[in-house]
Amino acid sequence: MEIGVQAHNLRMLQEAIKSSCSNIRFGSEFCMFRVPTKDQLKEAYLLTKSSGKEFMYVVPRLSDNTLTKIQKHLAFLNQIGTIKVAVNDLGALHVLNKYTNLQPHLGRQLVYIPARCPWGNPAEFNVGFFIKRKIEKIFYKTSLNFKPTIKFFKSLGVQGADIDFIPQCLPHFGFIVRNGINLSVHLHLIPVTTTRKCHLARFLGEKTLEQCSKPCETVAFRMKNDELGDELLLGGNVVFRSMMQKREDIRRLHNFNVSEIVITMNPLTGIASHQELNTFIKDTMTNR
């Protein structure tokens, strides 16, 4: 099982390179206003390549304007050689077909998982025992737990997919892997909901999203509502819930033939330096 690090900017990428991870993901996973420039992408690729680590470009949901920009990035990457691109947008997935050297990888936003909901599962409703069991079996599956869906994505050249670490969903990962999709599992943060009209930027008084000063690179908030009881996390345009992994859960990932675990560097995970990354990776590997 390989260890990948998601880095949103060059500073994070340089830290990730110094760490003991094997793969580096560069780009914005959720925000179209944080897409890097072509020069930054070029530098990120060269730095990663010279360190001997594998490079993956990450693309968020896109508007027409940002997609035009991304297409230039894809054309550049296509010239270099075979590179994986994690896409979170159907338009980007469609466009990727033009580039023969680029391998599409489904981002988390193209895989639907009902269990991302922060309020438990519907089996807690007032229904009978057998119905509860039936509901639970449906609730913890993902959109990739259906052969025709996998076949559809494979017909588009997809070989891998990102997925969240939700312990109850783990038994269903095996099906996906057996059907030829390599799984990359994101640790720590489960995206509960995303927006384009960034909640954090609005709260911090940004005037326009196009000229956003990107406070999400340094600031994140814990959201607490006494009536609701659940704690959520606000990181840029995404509301997450936190899921800390137990040792045995990480071990189980290995049993389900998961190809990669992904660690995100951001203010929410608190991982910002190579030392912190190495400590985390060491702990994870020890757990195995």
Next chain:
Amino acid sequence: MAGNHVEVGQKRVAIPKLMAPINSFRGGVKVVDAGADEVYCAVQIPEIKNFILYRGQSSEVSNYDELGKIVTYAHSHGVKVPLVVNWPYMIDRIEKPIKKHLNQCVAKDVDALIIGDFGVLSIAKDMNLDIPLYASTYMISMNSATVSFLENLGFTRVILERQLRLSEISNIVRHSNIEIEVLIHGGGCSNINGSCHLYHYHYYYNIEKLRRAMKKSLAGTPCTLKFDLYNLRAANEKYENVPVMDAFEYCCVCKLPELIKTSVNSLKIEGRTTTVWYQVATTRVYRELLDLLSKRRMKEFNKKIHEIKQGSPFFFPTPKNYWSQEELLCSHRRCYFGSFTHAPYKLPLSWQTWTKHRFKFVVQP
């Protein structure tokens, strides 16, 4: 009134169709009479009726016979009935019920299927259903490439994500060969619908006990809640009661002329879970405004908009014990196509914090 045209500059633009929500035959009749060009609904799937994600059973027509009655009535008035099958994901266990469901609904002569998942799409294609397919907002179409992708898959209409700007909608319409639909009124989602897991039904269920214990009513949806925010990087930085997800009921009455200019084909009102009164009221208001625009009676249109903004009770009679008109339309004096910074809360940041965030390159080492 669909099929009418208006001149926009040198271009002749069709007045978009008005698509309204229904959840019962009674509502269907009234909404059709109120002037909808299309009515959309979902039907309860008996085998999985207990598995609920976003909306409860109140959003669905209760059985296939009722659907049949709705379709018959609508067709007799020249109104189409697209059926919502936008199940957000598909797995083996629900494949059979969905197939049976699709067969039953198509047999009732619905006019299109609104689909939100590739698994459901593959089932519909396998069944060789001779019926137009519409791509739901769950497909999260935010650019022309997505629309083109969905067109290649056989969809004849795409419902765009709510968070697009008018210029972006216009651009997508210009580059597409299929029908484009936009949401114009309702729900108040501040997040991208297709990737939102704040299931309202679960939320209601989980807070129901709490609601009873506290003997008070809680906020309508989770995204309207006020949160205490704690900065993870500064222990003593806390902001209280911030409606940070900023959900609000939205309307587009005053943006109708601009929306028509984009050449979208259909305007959709949300509200399958709401009351028949709401479904009828919104349909009637938008119908009246679209008719005024199609007849180029701009003076009257502007007068109506002014009345709506003033919350005039004469424009549409509001039943007692229900929302006032002011709450129904233009309730927050905020438009969904407006700037994202028009938040209902004042910035809670001290000037030191604001400066720190704004000029972080100066403050940080």
